[in-house]
Amino acid sequence: MAWSDRRILDLFGIALPIVQAPMANFSTPEMAIGASRAGGLGSLPCASLNADQIRAAVTAIRAAAPGPINLNFFCHTPPAEDAAREAAWRKKLEPYYREAGLDPAATIPSVSRLPFDDAACALVEELLPEVVSFHFGLPDPTLVARVKAAGAKVIASATTLAEARWLDARGCDAVIAMGVEAGGHRGNFLDHDMARQVGTFALVPQIADAVRAPVIAAGGIADGRGIAAALALGASAVQIGTAYLFSPEAKVSAIHARALAAVTDDGTEVTNVFTGRPARGIVTRLMRELGPMSPDAPAFPNASRALAPIKAKAEANGMGDFSNLWSGQAARLAKHLPAQELTSSLAEEALARIAALPG
Amino acid sequence: MAWSDRRILDLFGIALPIVQAPMANFSTPEMAIGASRAGGLGSLPCASLNADQIRAAVTAIRAAAPGPINLNFFCHTPPAEDAAREAAWRKKLEPYYREAGLDPAATIPSVSRLPFDDAACALVEELLPEVVSFHFGLPDPTLVARVKAAGAKVIASATTLAEARWLDARGCDAVIAMGVEAGGHRGNFLDHDMARQVGTFALVPQIADAVRAPVIAAGGIADGRGIAAALALGASAVQIGTAYLFSPEAKVSAIHARALAAVTDDGTEVTNVFTGRPARGIVTRLMRELGPMSPDAPAFPNASRALAPIKAKAEANGMGDFSNLWSGQAARLAKHLPAQELTSSLAEEALARIAALPG
Numbered sequence: 001m002a003w004s005d006r007r008i009l010d011l012f013g014i015a016l017p018i019v020q021a022p023m024a025n026f027s028t029p030e031m032a033i034g035a036s037r038a039g040g041l042g043s044l045p046c047a048s049l050n051a052d053q054i055r056a057a058v059t060a061i062r063a064a065a066p067g068p069i070n071l072n073f074f075c076h077t078p079p080a081e082d083a084a085r086e087a088a089w090r091k092k093l094e095p096y097y098r099e100a101g102l103d104p105a106a107t108i109p110s111v112s113r114l115p116f117d118d119a120a121c122a123l124v125e126e127l128l129p130e131v132v133s134f135h136f137g138l139p140d141p142t143l144v145a146r147v148k149a150a151g152a153k154v155i156a157s158a159t160t161l162a163e164a165r166w167l168d169a170r171g172c173d174a175v176i177a178m179g180v181e182a183g184g185h186r187g188n189f190l191d192h193d194m195a196r197q198v199g200t201f202a203l204v205p206q207i208a209d210a211v212r213a214p215v216i217a218a219g220g221i222a223d224g225r226g227i228a229a230a231l232a233l234g235a236s237a238v239q240i241g242t243a244y245l246f247s248p249e250a251k252v253s254a255i256h257a258r259a260l261a262a263v264t265d266d267g268t269e270v271t272n273v274f275t276g277r278p279a280r281g282i283v284t285r286l287m288r289e290l291g292p293m294s295p296d297a298p299a300f301p302n303a304s305r306a307l308a309p310i311k312a313k314a315e316a317n318g319m320g321d322f323s324n325l326w327s328g329q330a331a332r333l334a335k336h337l338p339a340q341e342l343t344s345s346l347a348e349e350a351l352a353r354i355a356a357l358p359g
Numbered sequence: 360m361a362w363s364d365r366r367i368l369d370l371f372g373i374a375l376p377i378v379q380a381p382m383a384n385f386s387t388p389e390m391a392i393g394a395s396r397a398g399g400l401g402s403l404p405c406a407s408l409n410a411d412q413i414r415a416a417v418t419a420i421r422a423a424a425p426g427p428i429n430l431n432f433f434c435h436t437p438p439a440e441d442a443a444r445e446a447a448w449r450k451k452l453e454p455y456y457r458e459a460g461l462d463p464a465a466t467i468p469s470v471s472r473l474p475f476d477d478a479a480c481a482l483v484e485e486l487l488p489e490v491v492s493f494h495f496g497l498p499d500p501t502l503v504a505r506v507k508a509a510g511a512k513v514i515a516s517a518t519t520l521a522e523a524r525w526l527d528a529r530g531c532d533a534v535i536a537m538g539v540e541a542g543g544h545r546g547n548f549l550d551h552d553m554a555r556q557v558g559t560f561a562l563v564p565q566i567a568d569a570v571r572a573p574v575i576a577a578g579g580i581a582d583g584r585g586i587a588a589a590l591a592l593g594a595s596a597v598q599i600g601t602a603y604l605f606s607p608e609a610k611v612s613a614i615h616a617r618a619l620a621a622v623t624d625d626g627t628e629v630t631n632v633f634t635g636r637p638a639r640g641i642v643t644r645l646m647r648e649l650g651p652m653s654p655d656a657p658a659f660p661n662a663s664r665a666l667a668p669i670k671a672k673a674e675a676n677g678m679g680d681f682s683n684l685w686s687g688q689a690a691r692l693a694k695h696l697p698a699q700e701l702t703s704s705l706a707e708e709a710l711a712r713i714a715a716l717p718g
Contacts, residue, residue, distance in 0.1 A: 004717040160625040161691075180539070181558040195651050196625040196642075199540040199558035201579035201588065202688035206624045209692075220560035229560065229588035232712055265565045266519040266555040283555075292554050329561035332520075333568075353591055357713045358363040 007214035008237035011153055011173060012068050012131055015039030016347040018227070019176075019216055020339065021241030022072030022133065023184055024048045024113075026326065029057040031249035034339025036065035039347070041131065043070040047113050051123055058127045068130030073116035075136045075156075075189070076277070079299035089298050090306050092290060096322065100313045108308060113275075113301040116143060125150045133157075136277075137189035138170055155216065157187025159197055161206050166190060168211035176239055177207045179219030183242045183328035185279040186270065194270050194278050194293060201233070208234030222333035224349020231354070240346065242328040247339045255320040263331045274324035276303035285321035366573035367596035370512055370532060371427050371490055374398030375706040377586070378535075378575055379698065380600030381431030381492065382543055383407045383472075385685065388416040390608035393698025395424035398706070400490065402429040406472050410482055417486045427489030429514075432475035434495045434548070435636070438658035448657050449665045451649060455681065459672045467667060472634075472660040475502060484509045492516075495636075496548035497529055514575065516546025518556055520565050525549060527570035535598055536566045538578030542601045542687035544638040545629065553629050553637050553652060560592065567593030581692035583708020587716075590709070599705065601687040606698045614679040622690045633683035635662035644680035 003009060008017055020027070020035035022045035032042030042061060046054050054071070061069055090104060097104040114120070116139040124132055124147055132147050134156040147154055153173040158164035164175045178187045179200025186197065198206075200219040208215045217235035221227060222243040230238045245252055245260055252260070259282045270278045271292035277300035278293065286307075290296075297303040304324075311322040337345060362368060367376055379386070379394035381404035391401030401420060405413050413430070420428055449463060456463040473479070475498040483491055483506055491506050493515040506513055512532040517523035523534045537546045538559025545556065557565075559578040567574045576594035580586060581602040589597045604611055604619055611619070618641045629637045630651035636659035637652065645666075649655075656662040663683075670681040696704060 002717055004715065161623060162625070179558055179560060181561045191625055193625075195628045198624045198688050199538055199560065199579050201538060201559040201585065202540045202624060205582065205584050206689065206691055220558050223564065225564050225592050226560065228591035228716070231716055232587035232591050233584050264520060265557045265561060266521070266550055266552075269554045329557050330565065332565055351717060354713075354716045356363065357587070357590055357716070358361055358710060 005231065005236045008174060008216060011214065012041050014041050014067060016343065017231070017237035018343055018346055019043060019070065019237060019239040020244055020343065021218065021239045022070065023241055023245070023326070026245060026251055028249050028251050029060045031244055031247060031339045032061050032069065033064045034247065034249055035244070035343045036061070036067035036069070038340045038343035039067070040343045041068060041070050043072055043133065045072045046120070047072070047074040051119065054123060055127065058129070070131035070133050071124065071127070071129040072133045072135065073120055074113055075134045075139050076113070076115050076300055078115060079302060082298060085298050086302065086306070089296055089303065092296050093306050093310065096310045100310050102309050102313060106309065108305055111301050111305045111308070115139070118143070121146050124152060128152070131155060133176070135185065135187050138167065138172070141170065144171065157218070158207060159186055159188040160191045161203070161210055163188065163190050164207040164211050168213050172213050174216055175207060175211055175213050176216045176218050177204045177235065179203050179217070180270070181220030181329040182218050183268070183280045184326040185275070185277055188278070197270070204230060204233040204235050220328060220330045222328070222330040224346055224353050226330065226333070227346060227350035228353040231350070242331050243334040243342065243346070244339060245327070246334040246336050247342055249339045253315065253323070255315060255318065255323060256325050259320055259325045260327055260331050263327055265329055265332060268327050268329055272297045272303065274304055274307065276300035279324065279326060280328060282325040282327050284323060284325060364590065364595045367533060367575060370573065371400050373400050373426060375702065376590070376596035377702055377705055378402060378429065378596060378598040379603055379702065380577065380598045381429065382600055382604070382685070385604060385610055387608050387610050388419045390603055390606060390698045391420050391428065392423045393606070393608055394603070394702045395420070395426035395428070397699045397702035398426070399702045400427060400429050402431055402492065404431045405479070406431070406433040410478070413482060414486065417488070429490035429492050430483065430486070430488040431492045431494065432479055433472055434493045434498050435472070435474050435659055437474060438661060441657060444657050445661065445665070447655055448662065451655050452665050452669065455669045459669050461668050461672060465668065467664055470660050470664045470667070474498070477502070480505050483511060487511070490514060492535070494544060494546050497526065497531070500529065503530065516577070517566060518545055518547040519550045520569055522547065522549050523566040523570050527572050531572050533575055534566060534570055534572050535575045535577050536563045536594065538562045538576070539629070540579030540688040541577050542627070542639045543685040544634070544636055547637070556629070563589060563592040563594050579687060579689045581687070581689040583705055583712050585689065585692070586705060586709035587712040590713070601690050602693040602701065602705070603698060604686070605693040605695050606701055608698045612674065612682070614674060614677065614682060615684050618679055618684045619686055619690055622686055624688055624691060627686050627688055631656045631662065633663055633666065635659035638683065638685060639687060641684040641686050643682060643684060
């Protein structure tokens with residue numbers, strides 16, 4: 001048996017149409033190594049790493065897996081300081097500070113999620129990843145051109161057809177069609193109304209019909225059936241995140257792992273209370289009480305700043321009340337397998353599923 | 360080529376794994392005849408019809424198509440009179456009354472969407488449909504038993520795994536897994552938080568894994584790729600609604616037809632402003648200004664009552680500002696074909712799509 005659609009396989013030089021999703025703070029170099037060794041595309045999320053950490057991770061992956069590497073970056077516009085909004089958010093969180101015995105007036109270090117910039121681009125030019133993926137749109141066209149000139153294929157997430165067309169028109173080599181089922185940060189950058197986000201089932205074929213680039217389906221895919229279905233809908237490959245959170249290579253807290261093991265299909269919501277941008281996670285107390293979408297949350301990534309002390313205190317007490325427990329809607333389908341074995345078995349399951357269909 | 364999963368085909372006695380969705384006010388007997396003649400399951404929505412209308416429709420369908428018939432009923436609990444809520448809703452709508460030159464204090468006839476009751480059950484016992492489908496849960500167990508004793512297979516919609524298990528435990532012969540992409544009224548009856556509704560891609564395999572009954576996938580399916588994908592995910596058949604709204608047999612207004620022809624993937628939202636229950640429709644002025652979800656909307660179906668005069672006035676002027684323009688998220692995939700040809704071509708496309716997959 002062989003994959004009949006080779007567009008993504010040939011584009012990246014991989015054997016299986018599976019991209020291990022870059023999950024900032026949760027993916028590890030070891031996860032990328034496992035996915036890559038199996039024949040998928042291993043990904044390293046760079047948004048929370050500094051240049052030396054990225055260098056070290058790429059060196060580790062290169063040493064252990066011969067396949068291509070995907071470096072992932074965020075493309076948000078860092079927000080201007082907004083002291084009034086910050087103060088209002090602190091005020092909202094004050095009862096939780098008091099409950100935790102913390103000083104609501106304490107100084108809190110700022111958080112940084114650096115967007116892709118000149119320095120990050122220079123790092124790409126130094127490290128020469130085969131693929132660079134972007135979330136929240138694309139960086140400045142001159143930076144995109146530099147990434148391409150460095151030999152990397154450029155891919156990015158679209159949550160609507162309009163976003164897919166926008167990416168396609170700007171030369172993306174592949175478009176990730178990210179359905180509303182997906183865990184973690186939504187990739188939306190043109191459409192910000194969460195009530196209008198589109199399910200994977202409807203999104204993939206509409207994007208496949210409209211763009212020149214091959215499509216990578218994401219959202220709700222956690223087993224071989226999902227891969228088979230995504231290919232049927234017109235995708236050339238899939239990106240899988242949540243299922244990899246169940247691998248031993250994932251950097252998930254015990255609290256997060258317990259929540260993932262217990263979550264139901266309807267146990268997640270898209271919320272902005274953790275970072276200021278909408279992201280799908282397992283419903284926690286903070287989401288129930290202030291969200292899921294709060295107009296008071298400071299712009300990304302600043303919502304997380306005032307939250308950090310109460311989150312840390314709760315986690316120290318074994319509670320995830322204030323933790324961002326990212327998960328997609330298909331977590332229940334995931335198995336506890338090492339990343340390499342998971343990647344191989346997903347591909348085998350997909351081919352077996354397709355073989356069992358009529359015809 | 361043949362359908363490898365025969366559970367639904369054998370259950371209903373149909374040739375193609377396609378259920379034409381019963382769409383109250385929009386489906387017609389002619390639509391059911393077309394779907395049935397092609398080998399699918401033709402459905403008649405009964406929620407807006409009286410007994411004589413249902414009798415006449417069944418007679419017409421029986422005369423024109425030899426296949427089984429699906430009669431569809433709503434299972435909501437009619438709300439108690441709530442004068443305060445009604446008055447508050449009238450107050451909300453008052454500016455629209457004034458803008459339209461209508462008297463906000465005028466008497467408005469009440470609306471009736473009768474739930475499945477003893478009289479409806481007697482009608483089932485008289486007309487002997489092969490299938491009875493329910494939306495918003497199931498009726499009283501004694502009524503379900505009478506429907507089954509009359510020889511009908513009983514099916515119902517689930518929007519979450521918990522709802523699917525509930526239906527399965529109560530003896531449903533098949534479960535409709537209705538993903539969030541679907542147009543029209545959500546079938547939810549245990550879970551009312553719209554932020555937690557599940558996409559088709561994640562919902563179908565989780566339900567298929569958990570219930571004894573075969574699964575009919577619904578939501579975002581409008582072409583052969585969607586049917587192939589639904590089967591890959593574990594469904595034994597699909598239910599398709601929006602695509603049939605493009606057939607000449609559909610009873611859609613010119614306003615609705617124009618909106619359907621132009622709607623984008625992200626052009627719909629789930630709203631309760633039209634009837635009091637959440638339903639997916641094309642975004643209109645009323646949804647933008649009072650919704651999409653309004654705590655002020657009276658319970659189903661009473662929200663539609665005070666809305667009726669301004670809706671009628673706007674429609675008379677060619678405007679859909681206050682109209683419930685139901686649509687799923689995959690309307691762009693639909694073709695303008697008669698119901699019989701549509702049903703046949705959907706099945707052919709699905710088989711062709713499956714044949715093109717790897718292996």
